Amino acid sequence: MDEVKVKDEQALENKCPSCTASIKFNPTLGKFKCEYCGSVFTLEELKKYKNNASTDEKNKPIEEQVGVDDYDGYISYKCESCGAEIVADEQTASTFCIYCGNTAILKSKLSGKFTPSRIIPFKNDKDLAVETFKKLRKGKPLMPREFTSVKNIERIRGIYIPFWLYDVNVSGDIKMKGKIVTTWIAGEMHYTKTDTYDVIRGGNMDYHSIPVDGSSRFDNDTMNTLEPFHFEELVPYNHAYLSGFYAEKYDEEGQTSFDEAGKRALNSTRIALESDPKRYTSKTIVSNQLVATQKKREYVLLPVWMVNVKFNNKMHLFAMNGQTGEFVGDIPLDGKRFVFYMILTFVISMAVISIIHYVCFKLGV
Amino acid sequence: MKKKILFLLLLFLVGFQVEAKEPTLCDRDSLPNHGVHKKWKITENNLDNVKRTPCVDASEKIYDFAGVLTEEEYDALKARIDKYIRRTNMDFVIVIESYPYQTDSENEDYAADFYDYNDFGIEFEKYSGTLFFRNTYEKDPYYDVYTFGDAQLYYDYDRLQVLLDGVYDNIHEGNYYAGFIRYIDYLEDFYRQGKSLKNYTVDEDGYLQKNYTYPLPEFIVFSTIITFIVMVILVRKNKMIAKAEEAKDYLDPATSKITHKEDKFVSTYTTSYRITSSSSSGGSFGGSFGGGGGSFHSHSGSSGGGHSSGGGRHG
Incomplete structure (x- = not known):
């Protein structure tokens, strides 16, 4: 594989205010739940604890923030949890650290003109899918x-x-x-x-x-x-x-x-x-x-x-x-099922029309 | 001289006998079941018809009540008829009578009763046979052929038209012997050609019944179309992705409205055509005579079984 040139940035992740472990948004609760200590927080509560990812601080537009021009569309981030390097492409705004599995929110991707004004949070989970x-x-x-x-x-x-x-x-x-x-x-x-x-x-x-x-x-x-x-x-x-x-x-x-x-x-x-x-x-x-x-x-x-x-x-x-x-x-x-249903439909159609025709003949209709 | 007188007397007697052969009649009232040996039940509804119908010896085959055939003609014809019956295994009857009538159907009723209430066709399956009825009624001479049992399958309406037209000149001009010989020729010819109503059978009561025919090619086409439609529906069930072409779900009805409506008349035009009548007039057969419509469907007689007819000819 060719060497990939990347830009370095800092990844964000949510920390549980109780135990500082990684905390994720739970779609069915509509709140943030820590998988380690079981604490549940609303967005407002997370904000109070000045959680890294939840602050309302607006970053500068990405083009002002990064001055690297020699890269192949991949950017490397440092995982806040384990310090490992996360590589993501230009479009990725949020991904996971392949080493510790924590969410890495690439804040700069959603800053400036890329900052969404609103969001519909997930309401259903993977199990439903x-x-x-x-x-x-x-x-x-x-x-x-x-x-x-x-x-x-x-x-x-x-x-x-x-x-x-x-x-x-x-x-x-x-x-x-x-x-x-x-x-x-x-x-x-x-x-x-x-x-x-x-x-x-x-x-x-x-x-x-x-x-x-x-x-x-x-x-x-x-x-x-x-x-x-x-x-x-x-x-x-x-x-x-x-x-x-x-x-x-x-x-x-x-x-x-x-x-x-x-x-x-x-x-x-x-x-x-x-x-x-x-x-x-x-x-x-x-x-x-x-x-x-x-x-x-x-x-x-x-x-x-x-x-x-x-x-x-x-x-x-x-x-x-x-x-x-x-x-x-x-x-x-399914090819076989297609042929089977085609023949079945044809046979049923022939049988039904034949019966109707015969009954009509017998009734003199 | 005596010999001469005797010869003339003999000649007179012979001549008298040659002119006509009277049908042998029997008295229905003196016979069990009024002389009806067929399966038809004699009820109050048909008793009068039975009594009205001449009771004849079914073996004679030719019933010349009008006396139009000579004995020689009778004998020659009878020999020919017997041959026809042996060949076709169907009965054969000729009735010649002056029978006053108002409508053609009275001729048909008379002929059908004549066949049904005598022993014609009794030795053949479904009483099969034909009856040629010549009505010499002076005001409106008439003739027609009536078919019974399997004879309906061999001598259908179209064939009877050929036959009735073919014997018209002879019958009309009173050349009955020639006409009847020609008539038998036609029947034998048609019999050789086989059944003309191939999709029909005759039931136990002598009525034509259409056979069930299965329209396989039409059904294959029909079922192929149905199969295609069903398969398209089933395939579409697997294709859930659809391009969005409209945005009506996002329309704001509060602020959306039709602002301008204009309908300006430009032109008009009217076209017309004559409606052709779907019902065509039936059954005229040329200028010299008219004929009834006729049909190859079985007619029900006043009592007995079903039969068919050629529609008849006046003249």
């Missing part, structure tokens, strides 16, 4: 039988994914050709009358907090499928929430991210305006002058359990909404 994965089989007959075996789970990570929440305003008009078709019969003649209208619908629609995944490492469609998140549970960001979890910083922003939110808002507005006039038999859009404008943008961290499954030497990625428990991912198809 495992249980949900095991239940995936239900209602999916084409899934390989052994796929949901726990032994296939390579890794489960709770990750705070960087998201942009866009407030978008869409305004403008769409022009349509609307047709009203009426038919009637008079004597032996069948008549069809077609009235054509120029239809305009204009609107001004506001959308709040359309989420767009800010990390290029995660598939946007997967992250979209995890929606909805309940944004009313967003709380002000604090580094302490990252303890026990991985975290990423955004690497996608600007027009590309907004385009995704804008496109969704534009689509929804177009559909709403297009469906407004009900009396037309058919409508065709002839011009669309809707414009999406970004009203506000907020950088938040949202909780996601990433489940890596290795099955038949192939990796499959699943994700679970760390707030709602929504579990998503593409499940592989």
